[in-house]
Amino acid sequence: MKASVDGYVVAQSDDVVAVDGYQYFPRQAVRMDWLQKVEKTEGDLACPHGVQFYDVVVGDKRHTRAAWSYERPQPKMARTGGRIGFWQDVEVT
Secondary structure (H helix, E strand, O other): OEEEEOOEEEEEOOOOEEEOOEEEEEHHHEOHHHEEEOOOOHHHHHOOOOEEEEEEEEOOEEEEEEEEEEOOOOHHHHHHOOEEEEOOOOEEO
């Protein structure tokens, strides 16, 4: 599978985990140099899985909070540990 934005591949891997309709890529398959951590909101802090959102920045275009990871995934989300999910402007195919 691939995660793309603006024609650029942000992540690509055959080792993708699907949970609740989202695809989670292993960190080593993600262009982490294109992800910038964002400050946590109150909603983020309330997440029991310890969510961390990232802006996806490719060239001079910023896609706000378009990627995330769970820092302390609870049992329901345990399979997503060490992985990155994408949404909004990022197309996963």
